[in-house]
Amino acid sequence: RDTAVTAEGGRHMTDASAQEPRPEPATPPDEAELAEAGLLLEVDGAVATVTLNRPERRNAMTFATWRGLARIGRSLPPQVRVVVLRGAGPSFSAGIDLGMFSGGEQPDGSDPEATDRFIAELQEGYTWLRRPEIVTIAAVHGHAIGGGFQLALACDLRVAADDAVFCMKEPALGLVPDLTGTKPLVEIVGVPRALELCLTARNVPAEEAARLGIAEIVTPRDRLDEAVRGLVDSLLAVNAGAAVATKRLLWQAPGNTLEEQCAAERREQIGRLREMFGAGRSAT
Numbered sequence: 252r253d254t255a256v257t258a259e260g261g262r263h264m265t266d267a268s269a270q271e272p273r274p275e276p277a278t279p280p281d282e283a284e285l286a287e288a289g290l291l292l293e294v295d296g297a298v299a300t301v302t303l304n305r306p307e308r309r310n311a312m313t314f315a316t317w318r319g320l321a322r323i324g325r326s327l328p329p330q331v332r333v334v335v336l337r338g339a340g341p342s343f344s345a346g347i348d349l350g351m352f353s354g355g356e357q358p359d360g361s362d363p364e365a366t367d368r369f370i371a372e373l374q375e376g377y378t379w380l381r382r383p384e385i386v387t388i389a390a391v392h393g394h395a396i397g398g399g400f401q402l403a404l405a406c407d408l409r410v411a412a413d414d415a416v417f418c419m420k421e422p423a424l425g426l427v428p429d430l431t432g433t434k435p436l437v438e439i440v441g442v443p444r445a446l447e448l449c450l451t452a453r454n455v456p457a458e459e460a461a462r463l464g465i466a467e468i469v470t471p472r473d474r475l476d477e478a479v480r481g482l483v484d485s486l487l488a489v490n491a492g493a494a495v496a497t498k499r500l501l502w503q504a505p506g507n508t509l510e511e512q513c514a515a516e517r518r519e520q521i522g523r524l525r526e527m528f529g530a531g532r533s534a535t
């Protein structure tokens with residue numbers, strides 16, 4: 252079992268995902284950086300598990316957490332096909348560490364360009380979760396508040412324990428959700444419901460989250476890990492190249508016209524047919 256991402260491991264491509272162009276992984280965060288970020292990382296073959304690991308703070312996230320997540324995204328070895336995000340202790344995440352608001356690093360917006368760059372860097376901790384080469388799963392239990400809810404929304408799929416509660420708290424604190432969450436929330440529930448959830452900052456329990464499409468699966472709390480493992484196994488059973496191409500297709504569908512989407516389907520299928528039946532087809 253690999254317990255850390257290594258640059259060396261990152262150069263080995265062991266399955267059909269090697270057919271897809273993928274940027275060379277950056278240097279992975281070391282143990283000290285992960286500890287400062289409040290994160291654990293485990294890579295076991297095709298599955299990476301990222302654990303938010305400040306249970307005594309309900310996994311409240313700091314700027315270092317978001318930078319650490321971005322580093323993990325940049326350094327993920329190519330053999331990884333599924334990434335699971337989970338929280339240690341009683342909750343998935345209580346969102347931003349409220350201590351950040353009084354810390355020296357918090358921008359006050361007086362330099363809009365610098366603030367824009369600052370937030371964009373933090374958003375990088377979330378955007379990599381949509382990359383087509385991986386399928387990302389948030390395993391949510393307890394609270395997923397603010398930046399924690401947005402982290403779950405940044406994933407492709409959410410498996411919720413029956414004790415999970417989602418809350419977009421930012422407007423109640425005078426802020427907007429700015430960690431990439433507004434787009435997936437609107438894509439899932441539509442503008443009116445997203446507006447209601449954000450502007451009331453109310454708690455959404457697991458059952459309602461499932462009804463709204465925020466969670467794909469709801470499971471008893473003590474069976475969360477098992478449910479996630481089952482989902483991971485099903486995802487890994489599908490051809491790797493087809494999974495990458497299909498994720499790429501599905502995520503572009505909402506922004507495409509029917510004509511554009513039909514063309515995208517044809518393009519992706521040509522790639523699949525080449526790989527399966529063409530002269531340069533892979534042995535796997």
Ligand code: CAA
Pocket residue numbers: 307308309311312341342344345346347348349350394396397398399420421424426429
């Ligand atoms: N930041 C810092 N510390 C936090 C925290 C947070 N977001 N959430 C919890 N903690 C700390 C508590 O202060 C407490 O510390 P002590 O033991 O030292 O007192 C410890 O974690 C345990 O917390 P609780 O005793 O409150 O635990 P609970 O299980 O009863 O309640 C909770 C859990 C509902 C998450 C509650 O702690 C809570 O409401 N936390 C604040 C949530 C919040 O407002 N987050 C900000 C959202 S906005 C955002 O994330 C995005 C953005 O950029 C603005």
